Amino acid sequence: MRLNKITEALPFLAPVQILILSVIVIPSLYVVWLSLNASSFGQSATFVGLDNYIRVLTDPAFLLALGNTVLIVIFAVHLELALGLGMALLFASGLPFRRVLLVAVLAPYAVSEVIAVAMWRFLFDPDVGPVTAMLTWLGLPMLDWSFEPSHALIMIGLLTIWLHLPFTFIILYAARLAIPKDLYEAARIDGATAFDAFRRVTIPLLGPAIVVALLFRYIFAFRIFSEVWLMTQGGPARSTEVVAVYLYQEAFSFNAFGTAAATAWIMVLASLLLATGYVFLLRKQVAGNVH
Amino acid sequence: MASLRLAGLRKDFGSVNIIKGVDLEIEDGEFVVFVGPSGCGKSTLLRMIAGLEDISGGDLYIGGRLCNDIPPRERGIAMVFQSYALYPHMTVHENMGFGLSLNKTPKAELDARVREAARILKMEHLLDRKPSQLSGGQRQRVAIGRAIVRKPAVFLFDEPLSNLDAALRVDMRMELAKLHRDLGATMIYVTHDQVEAMTLADKIVVLDGGLVQQVGSPMELYKKPANKFVAGFIGAPKMNFLAVKVQAAHGGTATVASEAISPIPVRGKGFDSGDSAWLGIRPQYLKPGRAAEGEGGICGKIVLIERLGTETIVAIETRANERVVASIPVDMELAFDDNAEFLFNPSAAHLFS
């Protein structure tokens, strides 16, 4: 009868599994094969072993792209987390019109990367951008994103944060709302100040949510493509390239499918690594909470 | 209407045996109650009859038909769940008519049957409401109504009253009894509450550890419990069990004694002198007073007094540090730490190994 149940369940599961297998899993495995061969248009594949991986990993352009990606992941994601946490606490502290404010905060979630880039390019246009004008008027340095790679990365980082803050915020806010009010009342009776309550009650209880938000954002920030491609195309001088843009260039500009495939698998492995690291931490934390 | 026969019914979850072989005959039109502590397997057994759980071994016959592999809808059963399991997105009418609509019953007939059931349960005015707009008792009625509409041969109730408050529970109990009389259908009812079992059942099946401990009418079980488990489970307050030693045994009578009880002969087969045994006495059969010749006596210090109005529950602690509970008439002067003595007729005592 048990087997019978599995067969009964199969038709329900099959569509999802077929989609995932045929669109994601099998192509990904095919990428492994590709990554072990050298090939281009009109050229049959020749087996080269790990050569592609070595070429990618020793390519300064890749290392730069990796460095940029890591920078974005580290700075943008953590800043985003801090902002999201601050906002979550602000909202939880009681605001009038909270529902309306919540919707306002969610709005960037609806904006496509393409339009976000158009917006931000215009706002920060070195010549005509209103934000640039305002910064100059305030006597502040403008964001010289079309020239300074570091500024360009800052711009990309800001854009990413703008697009994804709603996500981080909601996760933290929901987790914050899930903390029972009694705990804060108990803490107050125990003589805790607001800061004590934050440090000793809020933070430990938000821990899992923070880890989850971070994990997701790490993984998603690591694959960043559209923002960079549309904003700078990796320029100037490939200095703002990220791993996904590097992959795109290898595959679709240079037609070097082997190295592109190797890059792809390096991306997959890095994502898995990030994920396992944090899943491990998460488990430890959950276990820690139990004790 | 149908009779049921369970023959060696077993249920395994992996290597764990939940039901270890149940043999049971249920007559057509009988009200059978499965009773037992939680985890005894009574709900599993009911769900096996319903077809919600697969049968690992043995045979299940409903109305003489082997039903092991027949899907629930074809078994001619209806079930009332503990949580009522009303479809929250449907009105009462739709809830009750759902099963009929699934087998394409004509609209007019469906409506007539739903209204008939609603009339029986006196809830015609609720038909257009959603379950969330109903009180607990009303939901319970809808759940029963849904069962009635199906005109099943067998009604299955899975602890249907446990989510109701005490007063409502008593009312619903009476209504269920009336429903059984009116419909005359076979009903199988699972509960952990022995009062429900005693009041409703034609036949009680006491289950423990996946095995049937005893089957019988309520009074049979009360008067002649087959073992210590059944004896302890049926009746409130619980039967007192006192550890005793068999001093002599012959011809269905054993003379037992302990530190707190002077030797007394009681009914009991299969005991030899020197055996350890349990002497069971229901609290109702303990009377205050000094034991005369041929009567058993227990004395101890009063540790608990509960005055319930019609009766008073008194607990004493014997010299052997055993607690003994007695249910006595209300007008007794008692005080904590007083010494008290109780007597009982040996014919009302049970001896268990």
Next chain:
Amino acid sequence: MCTDKLAIGLGKTVAVAVILVWSLFPITFILMSSFKPGQDIFAVPPKFVFSPTIQHYVELWNGWGVFFGGLLNSTIITAGATVLAITTSTAAGYVYSRYSSRMLNASVMFLIIVRLIPPIVVTLPLFPIINAIGLNDTHIVLMVLYATFFVSLGTVLMRTFIDQIPRELDEAAQIDGAGRLTILRRVIVPLAAPGILAVAVFVVVFAWNEFLFAFIFTATRAKTAPLVISEMIGSIDGVDWGVLFAASTVQLIPVLLFVIFMNRYLVAGLTAGATKG
């Protein structure tokens, strides 16, 4: 004490103001600028009072027919992807919620791991494959791609939502004579509607806005609106900001309204997805 409260209130007001400006200023600015006469777009300081004009929309209509084709394509693709993702992940989520076995648990893990694979990875092998089966530059490719990259999250979400529906309802329906499919359709789907809507919000927003896949897998017939907008950004005649803003507004408004109306489900979905997925 009173001044303290005042200070906190003031601080909160400022914080809220900053948050609002941060979230809404870029959006409002685009929407507003699309109605500004050409020269006002570049005015320094920016003009907030101006005589609105629809000239950019007229230009968009006359000059960028492809954009409206793109919108139509986006609509078709979004609808298709959403339907596909919802049906498949509801069915799978139902099974994951109601059955459990070692194999099923393992396959949930598999679903979660699949989410970690960056989409760009599969573009490489998929491009020739899709072409070989004759589907490149069709709506169906993007529908399937968009749906697939959300079915793993969708399934996990649906499982979470369906877990909240008591099993007794399935059983009651089973006794009422319903088969698996009927239970799913008549009992689970209506009750898991919030979950379905949450998945729908994710897929709709993603499919409507997606750039990378559309960029790689479409050429003419299935080109989506974001792609046309990206072409406008790099158009030969220089960026015509007015028209670009008009196009952006047209692309943005439907999805923005959608997110606003469905914010409840978006929040529910994000919360459930984050804690369970």
Next chain:
Amino acid sequence: MSDKVFTNITRRGFLGTSLGGAAMLAAGPSFAVGKTLNVLSHKVHQTVLGSGSGDGDLLKDWRTGNDAEIVWTTFDSNPLQDRLFREASLNTTDFNVGYIVDNRPTKQIAAMFEPLDSYLEKDAIEDFGDIAPGLVQGMTVDGKLIGIPVRHATQGLFYNEALLEEQGISAPPTTLEELVEQAQKLTFTSKAGTPVAGMVLASDLAVFPVMFARAFGGDFINAKFELLPNPEAMEKGLTVLRKMFESGALPRSYATTKNDDQVTWLQQGRAAFTVLPFARNAQLNNKEQSKFPGKIKAIEFPISSDLKGKVPMSSIVEAWGMVIPANSKDKELSWKFIKEVSSKRVTLGMARNGNGPVRVSTYADQSFVNNPVAAVEAEVLKNARGAFPPFPEAARAQSIFLEEVQLAVLGRKEIKEAVASIATRVKPLLQA
């Protein structure tokens, strides 16, 4: 733009759409046109055929005559080539005609396109001998003609006469040194209040740094596949660019400037000089788009004073050809299109719309001779050659070259170091 048709129902398209919402499609626009010809090109190729200044749609008769609609998909130069090759590498493609630039067709690339010799034999192009033989040669790989030349773009120096006058400069530069000096002078805020940059150049095309190197007698990769035949000249060229950048004569946004930006900047008076194909003259002086119609002039890109009069300046010319992907359908229709576009009438019409004509006879046509830059262009063309020759890793080589050039110009790398780096990094690609 003539994008009246963006969706037409074909079998595959229908398969794709029917599942998603055939109803929506049915409600959307549909056009009763017999055939569709999909063209993959740069926007300029589409513009010169009809929507630029000039005599309207040049292919109107062809459309009606063949009962076919033309659907254009346009990309910027490099992405266009990437896309064209990607499409051609598939089993089938929807694109019937593609535009290829002459420094891309290597052996492997050429193999993906239909050899056109037999088409030419069967259904000849009007007066094929009239098409410049050099351009035809550029589209011939391994003795097979794979593309029909359609446009040549000879790079010239454009300047805004009005801005020059405003800064008291009476004549355009005759040497590179003068150009730099004038560009610096022209970095100012104009009377109109527009901040003007001396010169605007795209940073994503090899053309510009190569022109500067050639002004000193150097090159990137010459026709004999010699990499950096004169490294010092390259260094000098890059030094000039860097100085201009440092002084602001090249705008701060140099690194993100695209080819298209050059046109807009010049039209709007935001830059005084730029390097663009002569053919862009019409567009730059277009009354509707330009703030300075008739004021934007073109001359030959000046050589350095050291070489002036000793050797001629070798400007860059690039040529475009029309190709038929070997995996496309309805090649007969493609050929009919190519034939029509190559006809004398259309060639002349395109030339008037700002296309570099491929026919010798066009230059003789009275209506084209009146073109203010025709004579200059003809002169420049004599010594012009491509930016670099085709080879398999050309795209990557160009990318490396540009990366190093940008680093050098932006001042992030010593010029010598950058040039040395070009040499070491590109070398292995040439051998491959």
